[in-house]
Amino acid sequence: MAACSIEDLLAKAEQDEAEKLKSITVQKELDLEFDIGNLVAYDKNRIDIRQFREQKKEDFLRSLARDNTQLLVNEIWKHPTERVEEVIVVKLPEPTTPLPREKPPPKPRPPTKWEEFAKLKGIQKKKKTNLVWDDKVAKNELHRLRNIARAQKIKVPGVGLTPIAQQSKSDLARAVNVAKSSTASAGKFQDRLPKEKAPRNTGKKRKFQPVIGNFSNEKQRQLDLLKVMDSKKPRLDVNKAVNKQMREVDREEAAAKFKKGGKKGRKGGNFSGKGKGGGGKGKGKGRAGGKGQGPPSGKKGAGKPGKR
Amino acid sequence: MRPLTDDETKTMFEKLSKYIGENIKHLVDRPDGTYCFRLHNDRVYYISETILKLATNISRGKLVSVGTCFGKFTKTIKFRLHITALDFLAPYAKFKVWVKPGQEQSFLYGNHVLKSGLGRITENTNQYQGVVVYSMADVPLVSWPSPFTYCPLSNQISQHIALPLHILSIIQSNQSTYSPPPSHTVHYPIKSVNI
Numbered sequence: 001m002a003a004c005s006i007e008d009l010l011a012k013a014e015q016d017e018a019e020k021l022k023s024i025t026v027q028k029e030l031d032l033e034f035d036i037g038n039l040v041a042y043d044k045n046r047i048d049i050r051q052f053r054e055q056k057k058e059d060f061l062r063s064l065a066r067d068n069t070q071l072l073v074n075e076i077w078k079h080p081t082e083r084v085e086e087v088i089v090v091k092l093p094e095p096t097t098p099l100p101r102e103k104p105p106p107k108p109r110p111p112t113k114w115e116e117f118a119k120l121k122g123i124q125k126k127k128k129t130n131l132v133w134d135d136k137v138a139k140n141e142l143h144r145l146r147n148i149a150r151a152q153k154i155k156v157p158g159v160g161l162t163p164i165a166q167q168s169k170s171d172l173a174r175a176v177n178v179a180k181s182s183t184a185s186a187g188k189f190q191d192r193l194p195k196e197k198a199p200r201n202t203g204k205k206r207k208f209q210p211v212i213g214n215f216s217n218e219k220q221r222q223l224d225l226l227k228v229m230d231s232k233k234p235r236l237d238v239n240k241a242v243n244k245q246m247r248e249v250d251r252e253e254a255a256a257k258f259k260k261g262g263k264k265g266r267k268g269g270n271f272s273g274k275g276k277g278g279g280g281k282g283k284g285k286g287r288a289g290g291k292g293q294g295p296p297s298g299k300k301g302a303g304k305p306g307k308r
Numbered sequence: 309m310r311p312l313t314d315d316e317t318k319t320m321f322e323k324l325s326k327y328i329g330e331n332i333k334h335l336v337d338r339p340d341g342t343y344c345f346r347l348h349n350d351r352v353y354y355i356s357e358t359i360l361k362l363a364t365n366i367s368r369g370k371l372v373s374v375g376t377c378f379g380k381f382t383k384t385i386k387f388r389l390h391i392t393a394l395d396f397l398a399p400y401a402k403f404k405v406w407v408k409p410g411q412e413q414s415f416l417y418g419n420h421v422l423k424s425g426l427g428r429i430t431e432n433t434n435q436y437q438g439v440v441v442y443s444m445a446d447v448p449l450v451s452w453p454s455p456f457t458y459c460p461l462s463n464q465i466s467q468h469i470a471l472p473l474h475i476l477s478i479i480q481s482n483q484s485t486y487s488p489p490p491s492h493t494v495h496y497p498i499k500s501v502n503i
Binding site: 218 | 309310311313314317318322325330332333336337342344346357360361364432434
């Protein structure tokens with residue numbers, strides 16, 4: 001009927017909308033602070049204690065949570081959305097709340113062997129400079145180009161020597177030799193300067209006598225060598241001479257004691273034996289000390305007569 | 309094959325003179341023909357002229373051995389005497405040690421000659437003198453692994469030693485890679501020098 005007038009309809013529509021909005025609008029004294037990156041909302045509003053006590057606590061808390069969640073969701077929807085696989089997704093911004101560490105901080109690692117050593121010696125890290133000898137760079141460049149040429153089978157004219165800034169005597173000599181032998185007949189007919197000596201054999205090969213050379217010459221050379229070796233050995237073997245002398249002395253002493261001991265009998269004989277042993281000991285030590293050859297003087301001990 | 313250089317000859321002669329002293333000149337200068345030392349593959353061979361001339365017809369790679377091998381030069385140019393040189397050293401040896409028959413076999417198997425096994429010894433043998441060991445039948449002996457011996461105690465000291473078991477001739481360890489195993493102990497009869 002006309003009772004459903006337009007005003008009523010409009011009013012009803014308005015009411016409906018207000019109701020709708022009511023569900024999504026929340027009135028708060030203080031606005032909430034949002035950290036959408038972490039999906040967090042901070043509510044700093046005071047809680048009315050009287051109201052908290054009057055209502056059932058469960059209901060109060062639930063309504064509070066609902067309100068805050070609504071505000072959070074409203075805030076989330078304010079951010080740009082996109083559609084990913086038939087799902088509407090909101091791109092979250094960076095989180096603003098600093099969170100504490102998840103795991104404990106790393107312990108300082110113990111120094112390595114080198115680090116310890118460097119600390120002990122006071123070695124500091126030195127950075128190498130980029131400076132390099134010019135000569136080497138030039139030579140390196142030459143070789144590099146030569147390698148390229150070789151790889152690509154390009155013919156290059158042979159270059160004898162590389163340019164060197166500071167040439168030593170040997171370098172100059174080599175340059176001269178190279179220049180001299182760079183003729184059609186390989187330097188065979190090249191005149192030498194008045195005081196220039198004939199070049200030594202600059203090749204690396206050793207030179208040996210021919211297998212069947214002059215036999216008598218060879219024999220003579222070897223005999224001469226033997227003569228030289230003999231001459232180097234001392235003619236008088238001092239050790240031998242000394243020992244011979246000592247032996248003579250011992251023998252005389254022994255002979256003298258024997259004559260004496262002939263009256264007393266065995267006792268004298270024993271003495272002479274000991275005397276000989278003592279003399280031998282002395283001789284052994286003297287000799288071993290003198291001779292330089294052979295095993296070390298560990299053998300000296302063997303010279304002592306074993307006394308039982 | 310090539311002749312020895314002066315340095316090499318010197319080293320070799322020094323080694324040889326330890327055993328034969330100045331008798332080396334009898335090896336170098338022989339009345340019955342020209343003999344010479346030649347080096348081939350680091351080994352020194354003692355050959356007569358005739359054999360040498362024949363040997364030059366064999367290529368280097370195919371030539372194994374010529375004449376008598378005296379020894380070889382090691383990588384650091386030290387000279388090692390080989391047992392094949394015994395034939396030439398034994399007749400010229402300056403200092404000799406004779407071993408009793410009981411000790412003979414022991415020596416051939418590589419043990420030192422003890423004083424108890426000593427039959428005779430040349431007079432005036434110095435300490436650490438190079439000696440050649442003989443059996444009582446005047447046969448020069450060489451043991452494996454080491455062919456040549458030296459005397460750690462001189463002749464005179466050994467006279468005063470009471471204990472019979474003192475080591476008298478220590479075998480100079482002279483390892484050669486081609487030395488024969490113990491089953492092939494060498495027992496050379498004395499040969500005349502004119503081979």
